[in-house]
Amino acid sequence: NAGVTQTPKFQVLKTGQSMTLQCAQDMNHEYMSWYRQDPGMGLRLIHYSVGAGITDQGEVPNGYNVSRSTTEDFPLRLLSAAPSQTSVYFCASSYSQLSTDTQYFGPGTRLTVL
């Protein structure tokens, strides 16, 4: 079991560029989510998915797009990168959306937007 994997580990973008952060899990988890981590703010939920074909917005969705065509993959797209999107991005998955389920986190992607 690889768990939750994320690529790339590091990325530098120029303002206005677009890119996709990849996330995959091999645990057959239904629930997947994307967070951003900024100093002193903990992790904030960007988007989440409760299963293939179903996504919804979290706390800070603006500027990001997601889709979920398979159970395994949950990519995060930055449509037009802005310096305010400089952050560390974490993908997480859990068996279901029950509040008692443990979320498993990927190693993160460190994104810098110049």
Place this chain on the structure above:
Amino acid sequence: AQSVTQLDSHVSVSEGTPVLLRCNYSSSYSPSLFWYVQHPNKGLQLLLKYTSAATLVKGINGFEAEFKKSETSFHLTKPSAHMSDAAEYFCVVINTGGFKTIFGAGTRLFVKA
């Protein structure tokens, strides 16, 4: 509305002394509560979770936390700190009424030799 407050942004202890990381929460529903640890440049790892069973929860690496509903607290403790405990710790609340995850701002633990 739900929220999580970690009362200390930094805690410094000497190796072998007790650790106390404080977390208060507010929730409209019966919450599930978690503590995660993040070592430098790593992802988050679950330490322990409370899901309305026993109020004293034991986790990995000797950590434990006690759910106190009357005080709306879920403080993390460890009897004796080890150098490898130096990391950032996050308290997390999830309402049973809906899957909305709220993270605290984090507490960075320093362990002195």
